[in-house]
Amino acid sequence: MRNLIFFLYKYYTFILFFFLEVMSLVILYRYNNYQRASFLNYTGGMASKFYESVNSASNYLSLRRINDSLMYENARLRAQQLNAYYQNGFTLSSIVDTVYKQQYQYISANIVNNSINKRNNYITIDKGRLHGIETDMGVIGSNGVVGIVTSVSDHYATIRSALNSNTKISAMVKKNGAFGSLEWNGDNPRVSSLLHVNKHVPVEIGDEIVTNNYSTLFPVGIPIGTIKEKTLEAEDNFYALDVALFTDFNTLKTVYVIRNILKDEQKNLENNLKGDH
Amino acid sequence: MIIDLLTYLLRFVLLLLIQLLVVNNIELNTYINPYIYPLFILTLPVNTKPWHVVCISFVIGMAMDTFSSTPGLHMAATTFMGYLRIYFLRFAATKEDFESRISPTLSKKGPAWFLFYAFVLLFFHHLLLFYFEVYGFSEFFRTFFRVFLSTIFSVLLIGLGQILFYRVANKTNG
Incomplete structure (x- = not known):
């Protein structure tokens, strides 16, 4: 007993260090394995509030740029409006209610914190559970794909941006539908990679990459980027395509969170299928 | 004593x-992610009790984690660095340093000593930080390159800061 006390006394610094280090590693391990599920709830959005107040000041400096990108987006959306098209037939207007059922809703949000240079980058936005945001929703900017919602508190949400080693987004080449998985290798915040694209499909440098409908996160055809370079993967059967991203994460200020109304239905159906095996 | 505490808190x-x-x-780019906040741990007085250093390191890591929403990441790195500091000073600081209770800063210990001290401790801090961030060794060399470049940049920033504050301190003294 005396020896034990002596031991504890002699090495108390080491024991303290060991205890704290193991504690941090356990926390690190837990959150890495449970997708950082509710860290935002523990800190009570304190950090988010801090960044929001800092941001409300610094946003004044980039108002012009924000306006420009929003105007550009407005112009693009106007061009897609029904009255921008010449109507070729008469059937569309009468059956529109039964043929088209809304599947996606968009929730606009401002970015309060963002990083682009870490290996795993996260974005914090100023909308949360009270605004209808849930985990695993897709997020886009005015130019293209941004990321996926990972954790939500009442007023804030964090997004795993496309510039993150854990983000994998299902995507395809727009012109022929050759699909692959968009992953970021950590080199350049303007460039990501589309991996595992079948070699036999013809792809050219400059082709546009868009989202496909394999996942429930994004509608089909949300722009991602253009092919910048193509290389063969190690096994020689697949291309790895370098994609120049449309979204400039450095200047990103506003985003839209996508709510897929039919997501639960699709997921349930797919889960039933898994039970069959 | 209270004044000291307030100064450190500030x-x-x-x-x-x-x-x-x-x-x-x-x-600048994805390979240069400097971290200067460990300067707080670096410049604690040499005679700070070891267990104080470890606890302070843990707390500053926790604060950093809260604001960068990376649970455990900075905590693990700073706690290790704080513990390492105890042993580094045991070998590298002289008896007079301990007796006069100085803070190991650039002005007190000279540029060569301080930069080496900062480099070694920050290197281990960054090593843990970046490998834990990637959470694996799948990108071993790329991460190592990132650790190395970031450490150099952090030491540079800290050195510059020390020179600036050293100048200011000199002017106010003289």
Whole structure:
């Protein structure tokens, strides 16, 4: 007993260090394995509030740029409006209610914190559970794909941006539908990679990459980027395509969170299928 | 004593703010992610009790984690660095240092000693930080390159800061 006390006394610094280090590693391990599920709830959005107040000041400096990108987006959306098209037939207007059922809703949000240079980058936005945001929703900017919602508190949400080693987004080449998985290798915040694209499909440098409908996160055809370079993967059967991203994460200020109304239905159906095996 | 405590608290907050609002926004490229907030741990007086150093390191890591929403990441790195500091000073600091209770800063210990001290401790801090961030060794060399470049840049920033503050301190004294 005396020896034990002596031991504890002699090495108390080491024991303290060991205890704290193991504690941090356990926390690190837990959150890495449970997708950082509710860290935002523990800190009570304190950090988010801090960044929001800092941001409300610094946003004044980039108002012009924000306006420009929003105007550009407005112009693009106007061009897609029904009255921008010449109507070729008469059937569309009468059956529109039964043929088209809304599947996606968009929730606009401002970015309060963002990083682009870490290996795993996260974005914090100023909308949360009270605004209808849930985990695993897709997020886009005015130019293209941004990321996926990972954790939500009442007023804030964090997004795993496309510039993150854990983000994998299902995507395809727009012109022929050759699909692959968009992953970021950590080199350049303007460039990501589309991996595992079948070699036999013809792809050219400059082709546009868009989202496909394999996942429930994004509608089909949300722009991602253009092919910048193509290389063969190690096994020689697949291309790895370098994609120049449309979204400039450095200047990103506003985003839209996508709510897929039919997501639960699709997921349930797919889960039933898994039970069959 | 209270004044001392307040000074340290102020320095703690100031360093954290500089890290979060200024240094985190230096976005040169993905290989250079400098961290200057460990300067707080570096410049604690040499005779600070070892268990104090470890606890302070843990707390500053926790503060950093809260604001960068990376649970456990900075905690693990700073705690290790704080523990390492105890052994580094045991070998590298002289008896007079301990007796006169100085803070190991650039002005007190000279540029060569201080930069070496900062480099070694920051290297281990960055090593743990970046490998834990990637959470694996799948990108071993790329991460190592990132550790190395970031450490050099952090030491550079800290050295510059020390020179500036050293100048200011000199002027106010003289």
